[in-house]
Amino acid sequence: MQKIYTNAYTNIISQQKQLSQVIYSGILEITELQDIILDYKNKTQEQKNHINNTILSKLKKRVNSLDKNFVKSIKLVSFKNDIFIATSKINKDSKLYSYVYKNKTPLHTYNIQNNSAGFSSIYPIFKDKKYLGLIEITFSEQFLTSSLMRDYSILSNIIIKEKYFDKGFLETNNVYQKAHNEGFLHNTKVLKELQRVANKSLKEIKPSKNTSRTIYSQAERKNINSMFLDSDDVIITTIPILNSISYDQLAFVAIISQGHEFRALNDYYKMIKFMVFILIALIVFVVYQQNLKRLILKENFNKIIQKDKQLLEQSKMAQMGEMIANIAHQWRQPLSTISTAASGVKLNHELEMIKKEDIPKSMDIIVSNCKYLSETIDTFQDFIKEKKVKNEELLQKRIDESLKIVSASLKNNHITLVNNIDYEKEVRLKIVGQELSQVLINILNNAKDAFVQNDIKSSRFVKINLLEDVKFVQIIIEDNAGGISEENLAKVFDPYFTTKHKFKGTGLGLYMCKTIIEKHFEGELSVENGKEGAVFKISLPKNLS
Structure with missing residues (x-):
């Protein structure tokens, strides 16, 4: 703090x-x-x-x-x-x-x-x-x-x-x-x-x-x-x-x-220490009963290794609450800086220090990012509290808003966005719109990172499609970033699993995406390897409870 x-x-x-x-x-x-x-x-x-x-x-x-x-x-x-x-x-x-x-x-x-x-x-x-x-x-x-x-x-x-x-x-x-x-x-x-x-x-x-x-x-x-x-x-x-x-x-x-979050974390840490203590005591008892005296030193060494491994796993759980709070604080700080920058631009405009035609584009970008950051923070907090408000959303509009947020990032990384969405036939669902944006942006950002990580030099693209049948709506996101190894394919939605450098990923992004789609939207999020890269499929039922 x-x-x-x-x-x-x-x-x-x-x-x-x-x-x-x-x-x-x-x-x-x-x-x-x-x-x-x-x-x-x-x-x-x-x-x-x-x-x-x-x-x-x-x-x-x-x-x-x-x-x-x-x-x-x-x-x-x-x-x-x-x-x-x-x-x-x-x-x-x-x-x-x-x-x-x-x-x-x-x-x-x-x-x-x-x-x-x-x-x-x-x-x-x-x-x-x-x-x-x-x-x-x-x-x-x-x-x-x-x-x-x-x-x-x-x-x-x-x-x-x-x-x-x-x-x-x-x-x-x-x-x-x-x-x-x-x-x-x-x-x-x-x-x-x-x-x-x-x-x-x-x-x-x-x-x-x-x-x-x-x-x-x-x-x-x-x-x-x-x-x-x-x-x-x-x-x-x-x-x-x-x-x-x-x-x-x-x-x-x-x-x-x-201080209740700190208190809960402190109590949880004490509980973990007690459980570890009990576990160590059981291991010592088993070692003492099942092994000969000549193997005691070796077994004690194995016991220490096991203890360290368990402490490491429990430590990750104990730090999860702190990580959530830190994410909110780290995201709110740039909000304040961006807002001040916007005020500075407006003030310069009032004082006639810059030309009027220089203002609108910059202001739109700043306000759009401020709105997205703020909504993402609120969505993250609501996700933890499980207090959701569903509204009828036009999916084409919601997808466009999400694409607008990441379009500059994709362009800077020389990635072409291929939008195959049919805008003539409107598709509407009663959902929490900000959460769907969070899922789409996370998948698109992962695709961007995959191009960089796999060092793809040739023409880069990300395709997005919106399909509809009698019971389901499908959003399909496909890239040509080389795909996911068979070894990692089954683990990409596991919590804390990441192939990125430790400073660039926590391994919680796709885990939260899957939780949102399957728990909140009663749908399905899956991934498979296509001809040139990964294919993420989001299936949403038309009649959500």
Whole structure:
């Protein structure tokens, strides 16, 4: 858990930096700041006031348009030209500004000043290599917590140290309130979203004394920690938030996730250890009874080998639950990155930084992949929970959507897709469409991998057919990748069986495909060798129960 949430935190902060860079570039372009700053001293006071109001209006408009991305404020500072324009109060004595002025490089940090807190990105402004000033873009804490809760199905909060705010501030502010542990604050907007995500009141969300004590104890260590609390059935992860210049810990992220999966895995591991212990005891007893003293050393050696083999097999079973969770986390992380990339493209479009004709194709590809990844994750989780929703599906359309996902991959590997499907006669079945897509995409990807693994140089193709008779519908996928060896043909649907390198396959893909087709669709999935390669046949009954 610690490594997963550390990567998640790093990825979200990286997104904030990328989005800040896009906003910074856009502001320079729409305001022509460099030229304005250079000519500022030559203006009358009335002209300066007009310039200030114009720039401030544009900055406020930009903040309002970016409010959904939790942008709190944008500030423009030029000390030499006495320009201080911002959507919130400017601290002219800020150490962050001095750092950027001295080093002439961007700075990204979490900071507390003027009774406000947030993730700030500060960029120097140059004209012909001459330093003119800086722009500060600040995101609220909600940018981080909202992304964590949205992408990882957990509860997240940021706890801020009160001592870094001015005294008396809490009496008049409506953004930060005291936490139940003395010396710490909460962002009320984060608390409201936390309440909405949990669908519980703040009183119900409030951790037990034991959980709270553990959270604050972990956080004071100033390093990332995860701990399983058996009494509350939760896993607590704390991530310190530091100031990039002083390295003071200003706040920390608290993540609470359900611990029942960890508990079940732990109990299962204990059961396996007990069973192994009993098994070893039986083997020792049999060896002692059936073998002569002169064979004891040899039999003990065989017993150790057998024990290691059994432990290896049981270990695979114990890791299966962990693997399922890791798959979900590893797939959700690129979702967040792709979504940020899409936001960046849209933002560039809003700022008129790219041509309109460059946008639609890229956006369609990104959104299509995001939708597929998300649906696959939900399908995988529903598969485990066995809660299925069947809808009437047009098979031709479902197959086309699946082909669209893998078409680019096939093309990049010089594989021709031969689509022999008849589109004039519609074929409809009441099924779980996402699961059928999962099966088709898995088989097509296996075909692609087979061409590479078997080093097929000649013309590569994959054919797909849709056949129908009175009782059944058949989807047939055939390739010319050389087929499957007779030795492996009977084992391709076995769990954990794979001919791929260990980093490229787990051996669960075709096993899950067969389970979906035969258990959920009451059909049949089979494979045989054709003239030039493998032939997968999916038979689906027309009248599913």
